[in-house]
Amino acid sequence: MNENLFASFAAPSMMGLPIVVLIVMFPSILFPTPSRLINNRLISIQQWLIQLTSKQLLAIHNQKGRTWALMLMSLILFIGSTNLLGLLPHSFTPTTQLSMNLGMAIPLWAGTVITGFRYKTKASLAHFLPQGTPLPLIPMLVVIETISLFIQPMALAVRLTANITAGHLLIHLIGGATLALINISATTAFITFIILILLTILEFAVALIQAYVFTLLVSLYLHDNT
Amino acid sequence: MAGPETDAQFHFTGIKKYFNSYILTGRMNCVLATYGGIALMILYFKLRSKKTPAMKATLTWTSSVKFRCLEKLMSTHHAILNLYNKL
Numbered sequence: 001m002n003e004n005l006f007a008s009f010a011a012p013s014m015m016g017l018p019i020v021v022l023i024v025m026f027p028s029i030l031f032p033t034p035s036r037l038i039n040n041r042l043i044s045i046q047q048w049l050i051q052l053t054s055k056q057l058l059a060i061h062n063q064k065g066r067t068w069a070l071m072l073m074s075l076i077l078f079i080g081s082t083n084l085l086g087l088l089p090h091s092f093t094p095t096t097q098l099s100m101n102l103g104m105a106i107p108l109w110a111g112t113v114i115t116g117f118r119y120k121t122k123a124s125l126a127h128f129l130p131q132g133t134p135l136p137l138i139p140m141l142v143v144i145e146t147i148s149l150f151i152q153p154m155a156l157a158v159r160l161t162a163n164i165t166a167g168h169l170l171i172h173l174i175g176g177a178t179l180a181l182i183n184i185s186a187t188t189a190f191i192t193f194i195i196l197i198l199l200t201i202l203e204f205a206v207a208l209i210q211a212y213v214f215t216l217l218v219s220l221y222l223h224d225n226t
Numbered sequence: 227m228a229g230p231e232t233d234a235q236f237h238f239t240g241i242k243k244y245f246n247s248y249i250l251t252g253r254m255n256c257v258l259a260t261y262g263g264i265a266l267m268i269l270y271f272k273l274r275s276k277k278t279p280a281m282k283a284t285l286t287w288t289s290s291v292k293f294r295c296l297e298k299l300m301s302t303h304h305a306i307l308n309l310y311n312k313l
Contacts, residue, residue, distance in 0.1 A: 122250055122251070122254050123250060125253075125254040125257050125258065126250045126251075126253035126254045126257065128253075128257045129247055129253040129256050129257050130247075131247060131248060131253070132247060132248065133247040134247075135247070138247060138256050138260065139260045139263070142256070142257050142260040142261075143260070143264075
């Protein structure tokens with residue numbers, strides 16, 4: 001177990017040079033560009049998955065919303081692949097860094113809001129006041145809705161960071177506990193190992209779910225504004 | 227998001243025609259009025275004078291002509307005293 005539990009979340013460097021950029025760019029290697037009409041198995045499976053996801057994500061959008069198809073699909077592929085690669089032992093997960101997730105969430109959210117204000121100014125402003133609000137509550141609700149709008153990108157980023165970080169921390173802790181218990185009690189160590197296996201399966205699911213949730217929320221914000 | 231706005235079903239008169247929480251225009255105007263009110267409050271608190279009436283009275287007195295004449299008289303008096311002491 002690491003002497004410092006958070007050592008694995010530090011930005012990695014090799015011979016004094018930061019390699020986080022290489023790590024962020026690495027998942028793109030796993031998605032080769034299709035160059036033929038009928039491709040190899042890897043690309044065919046990836047294309048099938050992308051088609052399935054894009055159909056589901058973009059079904060609610062109108063013409064304007066569908067111009068964001070490439071952005072949304074790139075987002076879900078990037079976050080999903082980064083999260084899954086982070087489950088490899090001793091690897092660095094970029095999505096555990098709040099700075100990275102804020103860097104994704106804020107521009108995307110701002111893009112949707114600016115699009116809404118630009119093309120549907122009246123509806124975007126009216127959105128701050130729910131229909132049917134009693135007169136005395138109007139100022140308070142407008143303030144609350146404004147605050148909830150500005151919290152959206154923060155919630156997006158913090159949700160992803162917290163989920164992935166918490167999962168990795170738990171794996172570290174339970175893995176360390178399993179190792180420590182081997183010499184003390186083999187039975188307890190075995191039970192802890194089973195828990196570790198189940199947790200790892202859960203983390204695989206969480207990695208994909210968090211990617212989907214992030215993209216879905218961005219898609220919903222876009223739908224509200226187009 | 228809610229369904230399409232059915233503004234036609236609402237018939238308001240007077241100020242409620244422009245400020246209500248049912249039709250799109252009414253909601254927009256309420257939101258803008260709230261933001262305008264908040265902006266005015268901020269402007270008011272920023273621009274209002276931070277000096278108390280006592281401070282204002284003191285500053286008025288110290289900037290007055292009478293005070294300046296007194297000040298000059300006192301400094302002349304001190305200069306004469308210093309000259310006398312030297313002699």
